[in-house]
Amino acid sequence: MTHKKRVTLQDVANHAGVSRATASLIVRGSSKIAEKTKQKVLNSMHELGYVYDRVAANMRSQSSSTVGLIITDIANPFYAELLRGVHHSLEEAGYTVFLGTTFDSDMKQEQLISRMLEHRVGGIILCPVSESSGNSIERVKAIDIPLVLAVREIENVSCDYVGIDYAVGAQMAVNHLIHRGHRRIAFLGGTSHSTAWKERRSGYCSALKQAGLDIDETLIVESPVTREGGMGAIRKVLFQANPPTAVFCFNDLVAHGVMLGLNDAGLKPGQDLAVVGFDNNNEAPLYNPPLTTVSSYARLIGSQAAILLHQRIVNQERDTQRIILQPELVVRKSS
Numbered sequence: 611m612t613h614k615k616r617v618t619l620q621d622v623a624n625h626a627g628v629s630r631a632t633a634s635l636i637v638r639g640s641s642k643i644a645e646k647t648k649q650k651v652l653n654s655m656h657e658l659g660y661v662y663d664r665v666a667a668n669m670r671s672q673s674s675s676t677v678g679l680i681i682t683d684i685a686n687p688f689y690a691e692l693l694r695g696v697h698h699s700l701e702e703a704g705y706t707v708f709l710g711t712t713f714d715s716d717m718k719q720e721q722l723i724s725r726m727l728e729h730r731v732g733g734i735i736l737c738p739v740s741e742s743s744g745n746s747i748e749r750v751k752a753i754d755i756p757l758v759l760a761v762r763e764i765e766n767v768s769c770d771y772v773g774i775d776y777a778v779g780a781q782m783a784v785n786h787l788i789h790r791g792h793r794r795i796a797f798l799g800g801t802s803h804s805t806a807w808k809e810r811r812s813g814y815c816s817a818l819k820q821a822g823l824d825i826d827e828t829l830i831v832e833s834p835v836t837r838e839g840g841m842g843a844i845r846k847v848l849f850q851a852n853p854p855t856a857v858f859c860f861n862d863l864v865a866h867g868v869m870l871g872l873n874d875a876g877l878k879p880g881q882d883l884a885v886v887g888f889d890n891n892n893e894a895p896l897y898n899p900p901l902t903t904v905s906s907y908a909r910l911i912g913s914q915a916a917i918l919l920h921q922r923i924v925n926q927e928r929d930t931q932r933i934i935l936q937p938e939l940v941v942r943k944s945s
Contacts, residue, residue, distance in 0.1 A: 617660040626654040677919060678726035678734040680710045680719065686835075686863055687891035688908045689737070692760065695912025696735060703920050705732070714739045714834075723750060733919045735912075737761045740804040756922035760915040763805045770922060772915045772933045776806050776888075779904040779937035780813025783858050783886045786902070786939055788821045792856035792884060796829040798843040798868060799860030807832075807860065810888070814858060835860055840867020841874075848875060856884035856945070862891045862903055869897060869944070884945040890938075899943035907935050 623633040628651060636643055636651045654660075679696050681689040693709065700707055708731060710722035719739050726734055733756035736747075742764050750757050758770040780797075787795050797814045800807035815825050831846050833839035840859060847854055848871070859865035865887030869879040879885050880899040887894060887903035894901040914933050921928065 617658045619660070621658055622651060622654045622660050625658055626650045675704055676706045676708060676729070676731050677923075678708045678710065678722075678731045680712060680722050680726075680734065681737045682712050682714045682739055683835075684709075684711045686861075687893055688861065688889045688906070691891065691908035692737070692912035692915075695909035695914075696916045697912075698909075699913045699916035700920065703916075705920075712739050716741050727755065731755070733757065733923050735760055735915045735919055738764055740801045740807075754926060756919055756926060758915045758919045758922065760911055761806065765805060768930055770915075770918045770931050772911050772918060772935070773806075774906040774911070774935050774937050776809035776937075777813035777816070779888060779906065779939075780810040780858065781817045782813075782937065782939040783888065783902075783904050784814050784817035785821075786941065787856040787858065787884055787886060787945060788817065788823070790856070790884065790945060792854075793823060794826075794829065794852065794854040794856070795823075796831065796847045796854040796857045797860075798831050798847070798857055799833050799835055799839055799864030801832050801834075810860060829854055833860075833864065835864055837863050837867035837870065840864035840869075841871040842867075844868045844871035845875075848872075848877075854883070857886070859885065859887045862887035862889045862894050862901060865901055865903065865944075866893075866897055869901075880944045886945050890940050894940075895942065897944065902942045902945035903940055905938040905940055907937075910935060 619633050620630050623630040626633065628647060632643060632647065633651050636648050677700060679693065681692065683689055697707055708726060712718040712722060716739050719742065734750060735758045737760050747757065747764060747767050747769060760772050763771055763773065784795055797811060800810065802808065818825055828850065829847055831843040833843040840863065844857065857868055859868055865885050868885055872879050872883055877883060885901065887901050888906065889908065890903045890905035894903050918931055
């Protein structure tokens with residue numbers, strides 16, 4: 611069997627009638643080359659079937675224009691928006707983004723981090739799983755790979771971080787329900803292993819205490835942060851002897867599941883029971899009824915995390931930064 615000879619960058623340069631140095635600048639995305647010359651080289655690459663060996667180039671230069679982004683759930687509209695923010699900022703700076711999804715599995719997170727390190731990424735933006743330990747993070751830091759955490763922090767880990775003030779956001783949501791006259795307010799969704807859940811719970815409890823209301827632990831139900839999780843959680847509180855009249859949900863997906871669960875029970879969200887979410891994803895205004903929720907600015911989190919990562923790649927000696935964005939309550943018909 612005859613193996614086709616691999617096309618080299620020199621072959622491309624000869625075909626396009628330019629120097630190898632010029633061809634190299636073009637495949638590395640340099641803006642210093644005239645557009646006409648760039649198109650000649652790109653056409654030659656296409657005709658010859660040239661594939662740029664980025665890993666080998668990274669080894670030669672001891673740097674990488676590729677960065678990794680690890681998220682927990684690509685099906686969650688929140689992460690789709692965060693991804694848009696990351697791509698917009700990093701592509702402007704000349705980076706290519708590798709995406710990995712953990713499905714909130716610590717084992718999968720470990721595997722993705724290992725795979726990205728094997729491919730010598732220049733840095734990683736990590737949205738940690740709920741039960742993240744600091745072990746994998748310390749392994750990344752030990753080999754001087756720039757790392758930024760987003761959405762969730764990891765306790766006892768010093769690292770660049772971008773997120774929302776979840777406690778303030780939760781307090782806004784619960785205060786809104788209290789001002790509407792509700793006294794039995796459930797908190798549904800998320801898991802207590804997550805710092806984001808703990809902060810939301812803190813805000814939920816603070817609002818109740820300030821209003822002189824008791825904290826009823828039977829109204830705090832953990833669940834997966836999915837529609838299915840929301841449907842299961844609402845069933846656990848709906849048929850109590852003294853059920854809630856309002857629900858604050860960990861995120862919008864859980865809130866949507868709560869609405870579906872209410873419909874199954876013959877109840878109308880927004881009329882029989884008030885529902886408030888968290889995130890203000892693109893689908894929230896389309897729910898039936900439109901969802902009252904807390905904006906957590908996913909795209910801005912992604913953009914800010916990307917900027918921090920670029921800054922860390924350029925200067926690994928700079929001080930660690932922690933950016934906490936302020937949430938906003940968006941009131942719609944569900945409450």
